[in-house]
Amino acid sequence: MSSAQDPFYIVKEEIQESIDKLLSSFRQWEHAVYGTAEQARLTEELRTGCGSIEWQVEELDKAVSVAAKDPAYYGIDEVELEKRRRWTRTARDQVGTMKKKVSAGKELSYHDSHLELMRLPMEHPHQTERSNQYGHHNDDFISSESDRQLLLIKQQDEELDELSASVQRIGNVGLTIHDELLAHEKIIDELGVEMDTTSNRLDFLQKKVSIVMKKAGAKGQIMMILFLVVLFIVLFILVFFT
Numbered sequence: 513m514s515s516a517q518d519p520f521y522i523v524k525e526e527i528q529e530s531i532d533k534l535l536s537s538f539r540q541w542e543h544a545v546y547g548t549a550e551q552a553r554l555t556e557e558l559r560t561g562c563g564s565i566e567w568q569v570e571e572l573d574k575a576v577s578v579a580a581k582d583p584a585y586y587g588i589d590e591v592e593l594e595k596r597r598r599w600t601r602t603a604r605d606q607v608g609t610m611k612k613k614v615s616a617g618k619e620l621s622y623h624d625s626h627l628e629l630m631r632l633p634m635e636h637p638h639q640t641e642r643s644n645q646y647g648h649h650n651d652d653f654i655s656s657e658s659d660r661q662l663l664l665i666k667q668q669d670e671e672l673d674e675l676s677a678s679v680q681r682i683g684n685v686g687l688t689i690h691d692e693l694l695a696h697e698k699i700i701d702e703l704g705v706e707m708d709t710t711s712n713r714l715d716f717l718q719k720k721v722s723i724v725m726k727k728a729g730a731k732g733q734i735m736m737i738l739f740l741v742v743l744f745i746v747l748f749i750l751v752f753f754t
Contacts, residue, residue: 520575520596527568527603534561538610546617555614560629562611566604 537557544551576596579586583593 514659520572520579523568523575524599527572529567530561530565530568531603534558534565534607536611537561538614541614555617558610558614562607562614565607566611569600569607573604576600594724611630651715 541551541554541558544554576593579588580593583589638702
């Protein structure tokens with residue numbers, strides 16, 4: 513992406529133009545007579561301008577931080593990121609120096625202020641022309657970043673809603689499993705009772721058979737065994753041969 517199309521440079525030129533105008537007012541403030549209406553007007557103008565530029569630099573610095581998280585997505589490298597960070601730091605220091613001097617009410621000599629404040633390289637004339645041409649993109653850039661943050665927040669809210677729905681579904685499944693376990697436990701208890709009843713009946717039947725076998729004697733036992741064998745053979749033939 514060329515610098516003419518890069519939102520950073522568009523905003524940067526806009527801010528640089530504001531800094532240049534603020535520097536001009538600062539030089540007038542330096543030479544203004546203390547206590548006059550002109551000096552008071554310039555002081556208020558400088559304070560307002562410094563606050564506005566500081567906010568713009570802060571927003572631009574946030575945009576650089578966002579780009580630093582995924583430089584490849586924005587088509588920049590670490591060298592370019594460091595260059596942008598250095599510019600925002602220098603601009604912040606430059607405006608901060610003016611703000612401190614104005615707040616303290618101390619005047620600097622033109623030579624000292626020139627050495628301390630003019631640390632940024634002078635912009636090429638055609639950059640000022642591009643600033644005039646693309647200045648209106650400043651608000652679009654900031655608005656797009658704001659929209660992006662709102663979109664991220666909306667996506668996070670949707671993910672939280674989905675997570676809440678999943679937790680609720682899991683809770684419902686857990687309750688269903690709990691109810692089924694209770695039902696199975698009841699069935700197992702009933703089966704245990706029936707098995708105990710059947711076992712008691714078998715024990716009773718065995719006792720009856722034992723009493724009958726004793727009363728029948730040896731001959732009766734043999735006849736019963738033969739009867740059972742014949743019955744088994746008949747049942748076998750009926751099951752497998754019919």
